[in-house]
Amino acid sequence: MPESSEAFPFGIVNVVLFIVSAGAVLLSTPIVWSAVSIIHVVQFQSNISANGLPQDWILQEYKGKPSFSVSQNAVPPHLQMMSSGETAFGFRKDIHVDIRAYPYLHWSWKATKLPNGGDVRKKENDDQCIQVYFAIQIPGNGGLFPTPSSIAYIWDNEAPKNILVRSPQTMLGNVRYLVVRNGDDKLGTWFTEKRNILDDVHRAFGERLTNGGPVIVKGVLLFINTHHTRSDAECCVGNIYFSDQ
Numbered sequence: 001m002p003e004s005s006e007a008f009p010f011g012i013v014n015v016v017l018f019i020v021s022a023g024a025v026l027l028s029t030p031i032v033w034s035a036v037s038i039i040h041v042v043q044f045q046s047n048i049s050a051n052g053l054p055q056d057w058i059l060q061e062y063k064g065k066p067s068f069s070v071s072q073n074a075v076p077p078h079l080q081m082m083s084s085g086e087t088a089f090g091f092r093k094d095i096h097v098d099i100r101a102y103p104y105l106h107w108s109w110k111a112t113k114l115p116n117g118g119d120v121r122k123k124e125n126d127d128q129c130i131q132v133y134f135a136i137q138i139p140g141n142g143g144l145f146p147t148p149s150s151i152a153y154i155w156d157n158e159a160p161k162n163i164l165v166r167s168p169q170t171m172l173g174n175v176r177y178l179v180v181r182n183g184d185d186k187l188g189t190w191f192t193e194k195r196n197i198l199d200d201v202h203r204a205f206g207e208r209l210t211n212g213g214p215v216i217v218k219g220v221l222l223f224i225n226t227h228h229t230r231s232d233a234e235c236c237v238g239n240i241y242f243s244d245q
Contacts, residue, residue: 036243036244036245037102037243037244037245038241038242038243039097039102039241039242039243040239040240040241041093041095041097041220041239041240041241041242042054042057042093042220042239042240043077043239044070044071044072044076044077044078044079044238044239045072045073045077045239046072048070048072052068052069052070053070053079053091054070056093056094057091057092057093058091058092058093059089059090059091060089060090060091060092060221060223061089062088062089062090062225062227063086063087063088063089063225063227064083064084064085064086064087064088064089064227065087066081066087066089067081067082067083067084067087068080068081068082068089068091076108076190076238076239077238077239078108078110078236078237078238078239079091079222079236079237080234080235080236081130081222081224081234081235081236081237082224082232082233082234083115083129083224083225083226083232083233083234084226084231084232084233085226085227085230085231085232086226086227086230087224087225087226087227088223088224088225088226088227089223089224089225090131090221090222090223090224091221091222092219092220092221092222093219093220094218094219095217095218095219095220096216096217096218097216097217097242098214098215098216099136099197099198099201099215099216099217099242100198100212100214100215101214101244102242102243102244103196103197103198103199103242103244104194104195104196104197104242104243104244104245105134105193105194105195105196105197105240105241105242106192106193106194106240106241106242106243107132107192107193107237107238107239107240107241108190108191108192108193108237108238108239109130109132109155109181109190109191109193109235109236109237109238110188110189110190110191110235110236110237111129111130111155111181111185111187111188111234111235112129112187112188112234112235112236113129113187113232113233113234113235114129114155114157114183114187114233115127115128115129115157115225115226115228115229115231115232115233116157116229116231116232117157117158117229117231118156118157118158118229118231118233119156119157119158119159120154120156120159120165120167120168120177120179121158121159121163121165121168122168123168123169123228124228125158125228125229126167126168126169126225126228127225127226127227127228127229127231127233128154128155128156128157128223128224128225128233129155129224129233129234129235130154130155130222130223130224130235130237131152131153131154131177131221131222131223131224131225132152132153132154132220132221132222132223132237132240133150133151133152133175133219133220133221133222133223134150134151134152134197134217134219134220135149135150135217135218135219135220135221136149136150136151136201136205136215136216136217136218137215137216137217137218138201138205138215139213139214139215149174149175149176149204149205150172150174150175150176151175151176151177151178151197151200151201151204151205152175152176152177152178152223153178153180153193153195154177154178154179154180154181155179155180155181155182155185155235156177156179156181156182156183157182157183158182158183159179159182160179160182161179161180161181161182161184162178162179162180163178163179164176164177164178164179164203164204165177165179176204176205178200178204180193180195190236190238197217197242198215201215217242220240222237
């Protein structure tokens with residue numbers, strides 16, 4: 001029991017009255033429960049496989065030697081990726097999420113070094129410290145498009161935030177990039193994002209969303225590259241999940 005009112009500023013009598021009053025309010029007020037349904041894409045605190053990644057994730061090497069680590073006990077748990085010179089690599093996983101039912105995408109990330117002059121609008125400078133790709137299977141007239149489209153949320157350097165661009169790379173014409181963060185954001189700081197991916201897909205490929213059928217995310221890819229600018233980049237990405245609200 002507190003020895004003085006300084007240790008317990010309300011005083012015992014006032015605390016009791018507060019508890020009784022609060023209980024009366026709770027008894028007279030209807031309680032509304034709202035459960036959020038979640039589909040996890042990755043939890044970096046989970047078991048790590050022999051390849052150094054969470055289960056079901058695959059290392060995808062494009063150029064150079066990958067440099068990465070997983071911090072399971074950090075706050076938040078995360079994947080760290082580092083790229084230097086002519087390096088480009090990532091990690092991918094097959095998933096199956098209907099984003100009409102689970103339209104909200106959540107993740108956290110942190111940039112500690114951006115590639116010099118990185119700019120998604122320019123083919124020769126198309127490097128980013130982090131790209132979060134989602135392969136999208138969109139219903140179309142007469143069936144599904146044979147090649148999935150992709151939307152990627154990126155942390156760019158020079159491109160303005162909220163700009164949506166087609167990939168400048170010839171072989172990636174079906175990819176749309178949405179700049180969420182750029183060089184104006186503070187390095188070394190964690191940012192938590194929540195996007196309505198269904199709205200973003202409609203913005204990117206609106207002419208294809210014609211019949212109200214399921215829009216399926218078929219895969220996810222976390223990628224870093226510096227092979228165009230031949231500079232250095234470093235980033236961290238935390239847990240990723242979809243929710244219905």
